[in-house]
Amino acid sequence: MTTTLYTSDHEWLAIDGDTATVGITDYAQQQLGDVVFVELPKIGRSLKKAEAAAVVESVKAASDVYAPISGDVIETNEALAAEPALVNSDAQGAAWFFKIKIADKSELGGLMDEAAYKAHTA
Amino acid sequence: MLAHNQDSLKRTPLYSLHVSLGGKMVPFAGYDMPVQYPAGVLKEHLHARAAAGLFDVSHMGQIALRPKSGKLADAARALERLVPQDIVAIAEGRQRYAQFTNADGGILDDLMVANFGDHLFLVVNAACKDADEAHLRANLSGECIIEQLADRALIALQGPKAEAVLGKLCAEAPAMKFMDAGPHEIAGIKCFVSRSGYTGEDGFEISVPAGDAERLARMLLDNPDVLPIGLGARDSLRLEAGLCLYGHDIDTATTPVEAALEWSVQKSRRSGGARAGGFPGAETILAHFDGGASRRRVGLRAEGRAPVREGALLFADSAGGEPIGKVTSGGFGPSLSAPVAMGYVPTNLSALGTKLFAEVRGQRLAVQVAAMPFVKNTYKR
Numbered sequence: 001m002t003t004t005l006y007t008s009d010h011e012w013l014a015i016d017g018d019t020a021t022v023g024i025t026d027y028a029q030q031q032l033g034d035v036v037f038v039e040l041p042k043i044g045r046s047l048k049k050a051e052a053a054a055v056v057e058s059v060k061a062a063s064d065v066y067a068p069i070s071g072d073v074i075e076t077n078e079a080l081a082a083e084p085a086l087v088n089s090d091a092q093g094a095a096w097f098f099k100i101k102i103a104d105k106s107e108l109g110g111l112m113d114e115a116a117y118k119a120h121t122a
Numbered sequence: 123m124l125a126h127n128q129d130s131l132k133r134t135p136l137y138s139l140h141v142s143l144g145g146k147m148v149p150f151a152g153y154d155m156p157v158q159y160p161a162g163v164l165k166e167h168l169h170a171r172a173a174a175g176l177f178d179v180s181h182m183g184q185i186a187l188r189p190k191s192g193k194l195a196d197a198a199r200a201l202e203r204l205v206p207q208d209i210v211a212i213a214e215g216r217q218r219y220a221q222f223t224n225a226d227g228g229i230l231d232d233l234m235v236a237n238f239g240d241h242l243f244l245v246v247n248a249a250c251k252d253a254d255e256a257h258l259r260a261n262l263s264g265e266c267i268i269e270q271l272a273d274r275a276l277i278a279l280q281g282p283k284a285e286a287v288l289g290k291l292c293a294e295a296p297a298m299k300f301m302d303a304g305p306h307e308i309a310g311i312k313c314f315v316s317r318s319g320y321t322g323e324d325g326f327e328i329s330v331p332a333g334d335a336e337r338l339a340r341m342l343l344d345n346p347d348v349l350p351i352g353l354g355a356r357d358s359l360r361l362e363a364g365l366c367l368y369g370h371d372i373d374t375a376t377t378p379v380e381a382a383l384e385w386s387v388q389k390s391r392r393s394g395g396a397r398a399g400g401f402p403g404a405e406t407i408l409a410h411f412d413g414g415a416s417r418r419r420v421g422l423r424a425e426g427r428a429p430v431r432e433g434a435l436l437f438a439d440s441a442g443g444e445p446i447g448k449v450t451s452g453g454f455g456p457s458l459s460a461p462v463a464m465g466y467v468p469t470n471l472s473a474l475g476t477k478l479f480a481e482v483r484g485q486r487l488a489v490q491v492a493a494m495p496f497v498k499n500t501y502k503r
Contacts, residue, residue: 081427
């Protein structure tokens with residue numbers, strides 16, 4: 001059973017046990033426009049909540065993707081290196097960025113559910 | 123504060139057209155301008171290279187310089203006091219790229235100068251246009267009547283289909299050659315048309331009375347080969363074409379020689395020429411021509427896929443050492459599907475193929491000095 005949560009910076013997290021899969025929201029990809037490059041964190045990197053974890057670049061600009069919660073990076077989506085445009089076509093599915101092992105479940109409390117995120121972007 | 127700034131933004135005569143086309147409006151040089159339309163920067167860029175794109179560049183300044191004597195050569199000679207170009211030699215119906223220089227040899231603005239027979243027609247950058255007008259008034263009022271043509275819009279039509287598109291509305295357009303410029307009627311509207319642009323593609327720039335601008339733009343957009351193009355793709359197109367953006371790649375601290383714009387300074391204004399010097403900063407600029415400048419604007423191609431953007435520091439080595447230069451424009455080139463950039467490096471590191479490193483997010487990425495334009499231009503000479 002996975003639960004999807006959101007940040008005010010437009011990242012999504014799918015929580016499955018003590019693993020979180022992280023990406024950027026469909027709203028975020030629409031704002032960015034055509035994605036041409038994605039830089040992912042190294043596997044094993046220990047991320048602190050709110051630190052810059054990845055970079056997503058459109059033709060026009062580079063934007064940071066922040067770690068929504070703390071944890072170690074256990075997997076990254078190599079498909080994005082070859083096909084950055086996946087972020088535009090399937091932001092909340094195939095274009096996930098990285099998976100982390102959740103360090104502190106209490107950090108999930110500060111995140112939004114889908115209804116709250118919808119209100120945030122309305 | 124934000125609301126106030128947006129209220130004070132100026133609008134071009136095509137503002138309501140942009141909004142009706144779904145343009146995403148952003149502040150640029152004091153104007154509310156479309157950065158992109160629903161197609162997006164990437165598709166707009168590729169469409170301008172494959173078919174034709176329509177750009178609103180009405181924010182740019184259009185200035186008429188009329189000789190008080192009635193003799194155009196008097197206005198041309200007067201303007202030569204402010205630019206290192208040969209203005210006297212511009213034939214009627216022709217246009218030339220120029221720069222206003224300052225006393226240090228730096229560039230105050232870059233511009234186009236056209237000979238329209240009884241007057242010179244100047245197109246200058248939006249952010250500089252009021253300063254340029256004041257500069258012209260302060261220096262040329264003895265010989266010239268200076269008029270900023272605020273009641274005109276400026277539309278660029280660029281791309282391989284531009285000739286066919288404009289040819290349907292203006293029978294004379296297809297016969298024009300690169301940098302031809304003059305008055306032409308387009309669908310009965312009295313315009314000034316030049317065969318030039320800022321994309322590296324063949325195309326036209328059309329000065330049109332403000333009241334007719336939207337009608338003309340809609341007629342051009344009615345052609346299925348034409349898409350509206352925003353400022354985002356305008357920037358990536360000019361970057362691939364190796365063209366300078368004022369305030370980024372050239373400014374008051376760069377001379378035309380450092381900026382690799384020697385081609386734009388005719389022999390008549392260089393040392394030994396018929397009218398050598400006589401423009402602001404001539405001593406410095408001619409010294410750069412004669413003895414070389416210590417740095418130079420070059421093109422840069424990255425080895426990886428990460429875009430190297432404006433402000434990135436350049437290094438000679440993969441670790442250590444002081445920065446040797448800086449990127450002044452950079453991003454992703456949609457036509458090349460690869461990063462492209464330009465920047466300033468010491469002249470001894472400016473040869474094609476020189477391997478350098480650009481610092482991006484704390485990492486030094488391998489880049490190479492590369493020939494510009496990055497994408498071959500297709501001007502009709």
